[in-house]
Amino acid sequence: MGKIVFFMEENLDKNNEVNKEISDNTTKSNSEEIKGPKSEKVINMDISNDDSATKVLNKNKINTPEKPITKPKKELPVEKKPFQEFINIHLIPSLTKEINQRGLEINNINLTNTNRPIAGDKCWVINCEIKDTCNFWLSFEKDDISSLKSISISKPNQKPSIIESFLIDEKRITLKLIISRVLQRLNGQKLIGVN
Template sequence: MADETTPKADEQATEKPPAKAAGGEAAPAAKAKKEKPPAVEDKPFPEFIKQDFMPAVKNAMAKEGITDLYLAFENRSYPIPGLVTDPCWQVIGQLNGGRRQFIIGFSKEDIAAPKFFCSADRGSTPSVLESFMIDERKVTLDLMVQYTLQRLNGQKWLVRN
């Protein structure tokens, strides 16, 4: 009985190693790995902001109970009075009927470029530019949304103490 289940030495020797292609390299696998679709962050800058970032921020804010959020994407000068600069791309958000405003600015048409944040309350104009997401080496959609919510929560606009 033991002889029936144990392979014989002759059978083991007839097994062939995997086929090798010319040059001694292993042949490619029968099933090639599926290529990953490109990341949303690889889209052209304006498309990424309009099609992915802004809707994701609106959805995240809705989960926090903010339903009157207005978002715009514009190329304009920095919003600080007296600061004269070249125009840059900005995501402008308004809530509470426009009484609260925040801006995320991009120094270049690239989500990995240096970014700034500013905010204003009660209809005033922003007076301070703050760096935004400066420690991130790889910028993703999820991180951008998370940092936006974190920054707005720091202003006590989402959850009060």
């Protein structure tokens, strides 16, 4: 046998009593969905066998498997990035910019895994030489910005004589915090002027 195809239009007449009754009973959040005209539906009935299967297809609907909606991944805060990436890509350039904004010139600034000034133990050290002003060494005990830190400062062409603890009471270490405290230490030594 063949197929019988029916076309139905739903909710196209806005004056329809059913439409009006439904519209009156809806909330504001879903009223637009119900008031708008519905799409045309096609009903195919296969009458070739006794159990007459019914299939309803929505016009313009594409049959694709539903995928769960995933939220876009938030980018990690810079402080959560790997240690060397944080230091070389974020801290050193930001610190250089802040020092340059104060009218000072940096001859050299780098991160190395070397001996800490005075103590001599091996750790990660940012060594910065500010032209005609000072040198400082910001040391990290481990390759982690939350590890124990110290700072040593000296005048040009001199060795440091004191190791000072650095950010020992802070629970959350941020890029801005490290920069502001380095500048505060340099200013405390009257090396860079007012912050």
